[in-house]
Amino acid sequence: MKSIQHKWWKIAGVIILVYVIAGGFLFDVPAFPVIQQSIRNVYFHVGMWFGMIFILLISLGYSIRFLLYRVPEDDMRALSAVRTGLLFGTLGLLTGMIWAKFTWGAFWVNDPKLNGAAVGMLVYLAYMVLRGSVDEEDKRGRLAAVYNIFAFVLFFVFIMIIPRMAAASIHPGTDGNPALSVGDLAPEMRKVFFPAMAGWFIMAWWLYSLLYRSTRIDHKISELKNN
């Protein structure tokens, strides 16, 4: 019974996502000009980006904690969160590119929001390279945490300010918060959209905790080997 209690949120997440995938493809959606049925992608594409931002915020939190208390586990948590975030970001880019191909006619268009997303991915890939090039564990943790905080703040200032300043963006969400303005969302889509966000958040958290556990075990194994 105990294991069920631990797993209930994972089961809930799976059920929600099964509902989201089925409902996302089957339920009626309003007919939008140009976008048409591809609006269904909103459940997946937006979910990926929200999931990424959610998990990167967690990473930021653990990086700050690591600098304050220097517990190695916090660094592993930050790393696992960044890895999860990179996966979600890649999927967000891919779903976005497919969507862009069918609505804008090209996989990539020169748009401030798309470029912002690409820069964000570069930042976190650079974070991974930085981790790869420092051998000493505590130093690696500190440098990575400092870069994580520095990059996160600058990056979010960038994606908050620049699209608002830019003359035009064809990506929805003119106020700089794509898809956050719930008013844009047709009422019949909300019954899938909100569960979708919850489901992807749960999935992000689940993946992150799995990655964290495997990182911790790897770390323990290498510690035992060295002794």
Add this chain to the structure above:
Amino acid sequence: MQLSEVKAFIRKDLLLEWRQRATIGGVLLYLVSTVFVAYLVFEGLADLRTWNALFWLILLFTAINAIQKSFLQENESRHLYYYTLISARGVINAKMIYNALLMTVLGLAGLLVFVMFMGNPIASPGLFLINMILGTVAFSAVLTLISAIASGSRNNFTLMAILGFPLVLPMLLVLIRVSGLALEGAIFSPAIPDLLILLSLICITFILSNLLFPYIWKE
């Protein structure tokens, strides 16, 4: 952190730069040869957009080259000695100010060489210069902390560029937009929001560097 220690540290860096003239000479030569390569490749172009983009790209690469050495020039034991002498904030602020000065000088030199080879299409020099100085200050603010991070790793030369590019890119886009306006002879008012963005980015970078650097400096 005291002002006097920042001043003394900047003085030390200036003196060091003067005694090791080859380093700064190397960066200057790098700047001149890049401009010359651009001149030969483009054969002196008239297109404003390309002029603008090329100028900023060259300045960006020069900045990365010049700032890279901030924490590499001197060895570990020297750093340990400074650690006992002055506070971490003193070090990072001194380095940022010093790099900003260095980059402003290099930027002006670069502009001179660039104008000599590629022609001078700048219609409103005042706006262009203010934007350029803000730009060099912004570059040095971001890249100083990055060079501190990169200096702790094995392949710091590649890392400096990888870590720096995505963070400098937003600033670069704003800078290129303003300098494009300056090239077309705009007055100040349309550029003011962009200049304010630059200023706020510099302030944020400055604050973050002050908050974060002590964690790197402590060994």
